[in-house]
Amino acid sequence: MLSCKQVATIASDYLDKSTPLKWQIRLHLLMCANCRRFVRHMKITRELSKQMVLNKTADDVDTIWNKVQQRIKQDSQSD
Amino acid sequence: MTTTTSTDESELIAQLIHGDDQAFRHVIALYHSLMLNIARAIAGDIFADDIVQEAWVSVYKNIANFERRSSLKTWLLTIVSNQAKARLRKESRQVSLEQLDGEATGSYLDGANFKADGHWQQSIPQWNIESPDALLEEQQLQHCINRTLNLLPPAQKAAFILRDIEQQSFEDICSILAVSAANVRVLVHRARLTLMQVIDRYQETGSC
């Protein structure tokens, strides 16, 4: 029987369906409320991330674009 | 790699090939920060800005040769990944992603959280809000998550963004970040555990 620690260690693989221990985990989850909650929370976290909007960097597009333009010019001069 | 070139994207690519500056700026706005995260993960913070600029130059020069066998995003990620790997070789710095990312103390997997028999020492905290949609509406939580993401080790951050936010396949992430599948899984798992703890704290205290 798997321990809670083992379940917590491979919980991502379980949710990503990439563990051969699927049935052992299910058996553990049947009997362990803490791990059920743990796996449920991880699943929620994953769902949340899917829809999350990242903070874009503070770098503004103009600055980056100007730097890129400069480099392209330099490159074409040295060719 | 998937071949999901939408009409919008086809149009965008056509504009890029045509040398449309506005289109190029649009693509920079869309992907620059994602590319920075990849460059940081592979080559470190010091070179990241430079690498991504080089990548954009390369994109500008080579867009006409883009064969559309992959999406524009995958193509951009491949370019920045190759530039970062090349830079790493050039600087001959022996940085492996695994070295950069250790197991944090106080994480969910910390031995102190378990009894000798491997059972949880304490019960897992309850969450009052369990619906992802409801959680998304919590502005303060969004702020806490963004803050935490920025504090993650670069490799963890990049692996997590690529997998859980950008929904790339493990296979593609392996080749973009040049790490084994097993390591990508470990990196993503650690990031998820850290975010779970942020949500734990938020549910309990309403702040980060």
Ligand SMILES: [Zn+2]
């Ligand atoms: Zn358990």
